[in-house]
Amino acid sequence: MNDEMTLEPMAVRTLPQKFYAILRLLDLIPHDLIALISRLSIAAVFWQSGQTKVDGWHVTDNAVYLFETEYKLPFVDPWLAAxxxxxxxxxFPLLLVIGFASxxxxxxLLGMTLVIEIFVYPDAWPTHxxxxxxxxxxxxxGPGRISIDHFIARHFSRGI
Incomplete structure (x- = not known):
C-alpha cells in the first residue's frame, strides 16, 4: 500500500512522512498561476527596458548612442538595433500580458536575452x-488558461 492510499492520521506518521506530505502540497500549485506570474513579471522587465529607449513614439538619441558605444552588437547597425x-x-511583452502568441x-524575448547575455553583458548570467x-x-x-491563446485553442479544438 502506498502513501497516497493509507488513511493514517497525520499525527501517527513519521517526521519524514509528514515532510513528504507537506512537499506534496506544492504539487497542487496550478501551472495556470505559474504561467500567469511568469508572463506578467517578465513582460514588466522588458516593457520597462523598452520605456527607457523611447520618448513618445520615437526612439531616443540616447538609445542609439548606447547601441553605438556600450552594447556594440556585431553585424547590426546601432540605429537599426535600437x-x-x-x-x-x-x-512582445504586450502579447505576453494578454496571452496572445505567448x-x-x-x-x-528568450532569443533577445541570449543576444544580451552573449554579446552585451556576459557576466549577468544569473539575471538572464x-x-x-x-x-x-x-x-x-504554454501560457495557461488565463490567456487568449487558451480561448483560441479551446474554440478550435471543439471542431476536432
Whole structure:
C-alpha cells in the first residue's frame, strides 16, 4: 500500500512522512498561476527596458548612442538595433500580458536575452538565467488558461 492510499492520521506518521506530505502540497500549485506570474513579471522587465529607449513614439538619441558605444552588437547597425529593440521590448511583452502568441513571444524575448547575455553583458548570467526560466515555463507549458491563446485553442479544438 502506498502513501497516497493509507488513511493514517497525520499525527501517527513519521517526521519524514509528514515532510513528504507537506512537499506534496506544492504539487497542487496550478501551472495556470505559474504561467500567469511568469508572463506578467517578465513582460514588466522588458516593457520597462523598452520605456527607457523611447520618448513618445520615437526612439531616443540616447538609445542609439548606447547601441553605438556600450552594447556594440556585431553585424547590426546601432540605429537599426535600437529601433528593433525598442519595438520588441514593447510588442512582445504586450502579447505576453494578454496571452496572445505567448510561446512565440517568449521565444523571441528568450532569443533577445541570449543576444544580451552573449554579446552585451556576459557576466549577468544569473539575471538572464532567471529570465530564461520564465520564458521556458511559457514555451514548454504554454501560457495557461488565463490567456487568449487558451480561448483560441479551446474554440478550435471543439471542431476536432
Amino acid at each position: 529601433h528593433i529593440s525598442a519595438f520588441a521590448e514593447h510588442f 510561446r512565440l513571444s517568449a521565444l523571441a 538565467g532567471t529570465w530564461a526560466v520564465c520564458f521556458l515555463v511559457i514555451i514548454a507549458g
